[in-house]
Amino acid sequence: MSVHVQNSRMTTAKLRQMKLNGEKIAMLTSYDFTLASLVDEAGIDMLLVGDSASNVVCGNQYTLPITVDEMIFLTKGVVHAAQHALVVCDMPFGSYQVSEEEAVRNAIRILKESGCDAVKLEGGEEILPAIRHMIQAGVPVMGHLGLTPQSVNQFGGYGLRAKEETEAEKLVHDAQLLDEAGCFSIVLEKIPAALAARVTAAVSCPVIGIGAGNACDGQVLVLHDMLGLNQGFKPKFLRHFARLADEVKGAASDYITAVKDSSFPSAEESY
Numbered sequence: 001m002s003v004h005v006q007n008s009r010m011t012t013a014k015l016r017q018m019k020l021n022g023e024k025i026a027m028l029t030s031y032d033f034t035l036a037s038l039v040d041e042a043g044i045d046m047l048l049v050g051d052s053a054s055n056v057v058c059g060n061q062y063t064l065p066i067t068v069d070e071m072i073f074l075t076k077g078v079v080h081a082a083q084h085a086l087v088v089c090d091m092p093f094g095s096y097q098v099s100e101e102e103a104v105r106n107a108i109r110i111l112k113e114s115g116c117d118a119v120k121l122e123g124g125e126e127i128l129p130a131i132r133h134m135i136q137a138g139v140p141v142m143g144h145l146g147l148t149p150q151s152v153n154q155f156g157g158y159g160l161r162a163k164e165e166t167e168a169e170k171l172v173h174d175a176q177l178l179d180e181a182g183c184f185s186i187v188l189e190k191i192p193a194a195l196a197a198r199v200t201a202a203v204s205c206p207v208i209g210i211g212a213g214n215a216c217d218g219q220v221l222v223l224h225d226m227l228g229l230n231q232g233f234k235p236k237f238l239r240h241f242a243r244l245a246d247e248v249k250g251a252a253s254d255y256i257t258a259v260k261d262s263s264f265p266s267a268e269e270s271y
């Protein structure tokens, strides 16, 4: 029996070719079937089920509390939606730091149970053994350097990273190690644009930036932020491509009025 693989699906090999061709890569986060379907139909290259779900979906202050089970639950919906995009699931805090064995077991579990294409994890040299084991086991891995929100308690906030020479040099070195280990892509978050340009030129895998300037091979944003749903959050790097908070509140307010004044449902809307 032969299984049909749709050739319109994005793959890690196609992403690498896009970097070689100088074709920019567009990535957005997604946490549910409905919105992921719309973004996939629009032609996004990669969908990231980010652990930012901890903030956006669950209302936590940090990304740290979200669990592997919760990430798998959310990722399943996004995988069902994705006809074209490559789906990446964030490995949550605590799921890859304890031991290489546990890291590989969790990565395999995420791939098997959610159906996603790849996992993403935060960090450089410190987590290299875990990354190597995952790649050897056949798990495609995306790296994440610069501002790594799972380490917020170590950094003491969400400020710009790698401003100083020592941290910048370590970041370039880490990116090269991740690239050599076989990561199919690396996210760079909130670092100076010139440093991101240097990293992008120094590695063979596609580099995806968020708050890392325009020289990266692609960009990623949190969907709810770029849609203008998250009202309290407007860092310098964020562009609002829509203002849906006003739309949602307006629609909810119209609905409430229609219920209260008994104009909804009308005779046409009744059986």
Ligand code: KIV
Pocket (backbone or CB within 6 Å): 029, 048, 049, 050, 051, 052, 053, 090, 187, 189, 210, 220, 221, 222
């Ligand atoms: O969790 C997330 O949404 C992310 C992106 C900000 C890259 O890691």
